Amino acid sequence: QLIALANRYPDTIERVIVGNEVLFRGDLPLEQMIRYLDRVRAHVRQPVSIAEPDYIWIKYPELAEHVDFITIHLFPFWNGIGTNVDPDRDDALNAALGAYDNIQRMYPTKHIVVGEIGWPSNGDRQKYARPSVSNEAIFIRHWLNAAKVRNIDYYLLEAFDQPWKENLGEGRTGAYWGMFNADRQMKFPFTGPVTEDTAWPSKALAASLLALIPMLWFGRRFSRFKLMGRFFFAALIQLACGLIVWSATLPFNFYLSWVDWTMLVLLFPAQIAILAILLINGFEFTEVLWQEKWVRHAGMLRPDPPEKQPFVSIHLACYNEPPEMVQVTLDSLAALDYDNFEVLVIDNNTKNPDVWKPVQAYCEKLGPRFRFFHLEPWPGFKAGALNFGLKETDPRADVVAVIDADYEVRHDWLSSLTGYFHDPKVAVVQCPQAHRDFEHNRFRRMTAWEFDGFFRIGMHHRNERNAIIQHGTMTMVRRSALEGTGGWSEWTICEDAELGLRLMHAGYELVYVDELMGKGLTPADFKAYKSQRYRWAFGAMQILKGRWSWMVKKGPLSPGQRFHFLTGWFSWFADALHLIFTLMALFWTAGMVAYPQYFALPMQLFLIPVIGFFFAKAIFGIVLYRARVPCSWYDTLMASLASMSLSHAIARGILHGLTREKTSFVVTAKSRRLGESGFAAFAPVREELLMAFALVCCIVGMALSYGTRYIEGTLWMFILGAQSIPYFSAVIGAWIAHKAGDKAG
Incomplete structure (x- = not known):
């Protein structure tokens, strides 16, 4: 032819x-x-x-x-x-x-x-x-x-x-080799200047207008922040708005297939969520670093004379706890420098008499102020036990205090803080969780400092708007407020946080006093550490679903309270997004390696914000730790490792909490199960180990198929590597826990 x-x-x-x-x-x-x-x-x-x-x-x-x-x-x-x-x-x-x-x-x-x-x-x-x-x-x-x-x-x-x-x-x-685009429009003139993007003035204007009102509102609403802080967060708002406009218009610079558009439909909302999380974390970063002073700072009070002391009923719920550990807690309660209190020990569903009977005997030894109850069977987990305790509380009690079975409290806990209840608007006085006996155990040390970060940083940030998370230990609650709002909720496994929200909704104030009035034990091993955080994430989703109308509708909760309870768990949502994005990345990478004609490399400009978010979040966390948490650089980095190691557990808790109604309440083990082999150490992180292995295989596949010829390919391999960090952190954390054993801190 x-x-x-x-x-x-x-x-x-x-x-x-x-x-x-x-x-x-x-x-x-x-x-x-x-x-x-x-x-x-x-x-x-x-x-x-x-x-x-x-x-x-x-x-x-x-x-x-x-x-x-x-x-x-x-x-x-x-x-x-x-x-x-x-x-x-x-x-x-x-x-x-x-x-x-x-x-x-x-x-x-x-x-x-x-x-x-x-x-x-x-x-x-x-x-x-x-x-x-x-x-x-x-x-x-x-x-x-x-x-x-x-x-x-x-x-x-x-x-x-x-x-x-x-x-x-x-x-x-x-x-893209034509001098005209597919619509027959000339791309550039043969003389004179060349504009890479002829629409850039309108995009810049759109980004500026989108950011203008939020920046002006923030500058006026938070005028108490130092000038540098206001400037920093305004720049963060402008950056986020610029990236939104950029990301929304970027796809129109390409000829995209239906597969590409499908991925973009999934990626764009995820990118909006990432920017929202960046702004939320950035707001916390700005307020913690650049506030002139804490508006709602609360400290220790002068003790009341005995005749003015409110009567306090201390409730200690326990299940299958080592008797010697509970006895240390009871001894510290017996040594309280306070006249008007009682202690109720409620053991629910411990089957072994050798575990609960020694505690009962010890309570009898300490005298009539200490009362012991063994419940079997009893529904409602910890909340069920606390509700039983509420019915058995001394009629004279004005305040109900709750501590965990492993906490050793300071003698002035009650005498220094019950004075806050003279204000009828105060329903809760909360002290931070803290830990003891961890200094010489590498696993317990890294987890102790990881816990500490929230109480030095996040709780102060939330306290500014009366929106703290109430915790189930080192907390005191006005009895009338507790009973008047329905007691402890048994439909959620985070009954403490739900109670705090319910009391705010009833118009009460919650006071946060950042003083270490008691110290407990960290989780004993990595399995217990993961299980506890999974429970918190699952319970958070139960609360969000159960109280959703409170969050989104105008009502008794202030805008600041709704903001914190809607966004306070966004960092955990980021962990869920990380899991989803990782699974998508594994699928897409396999497609790029096996079927490159159908799966293109992700756009460079969609990858850069993801990498930027990874670095920004890491920098925010480390800077805040160095500014607010009294630990060394080594402890800061190990706390970061501990935090990242929980990402998969949190992601599972979030996703299960959104899709399921209930889960089991697993008590956090505080004493170690010894005698495990090296392989058994990795049993709690089987899924993380599999994810890490899959990501490494994808990186190797990308390196063999694409090498470093494409910047997008290199960036994608970097993202796969960054995605693997939480999974490797979990594996490392499990190994550290195994090697550390249960030696004394």
């Missing part, structure tokens, strides 16, 4: 090309290609050639004997050679001209035709070669001038963008 067309239209067809990059692709052997060339030359009058990259002509010089002219393809872009606005320093141009000169010297008697030369305006970077409108304009302008001076015969690739070429193995870049 080629021969027939050439002979039918001799005045129209001036040259005949037999094969386009056939030898380059390895479609045919050299000998067969030569036979085709000889056959065509014998039957047509036009000059005949084959189009190949310059190195093919160097590799097979005998090919020149079977063509009438030499056709070469010159693509410095694919060789990763960058261009430059200065023609003398334009490496891409010099490389193309150098290749042309080399072929001309090799075949001085043959006419040389540059069959294809050009530069893409978009797509994936090749080493130093960056696809862009400006670089396309620079290279083509330089080439046109050089070709005119040298009288080079050439064809530019190409007139129009060809979106269908993305499926030919050229990747995203293959669609």
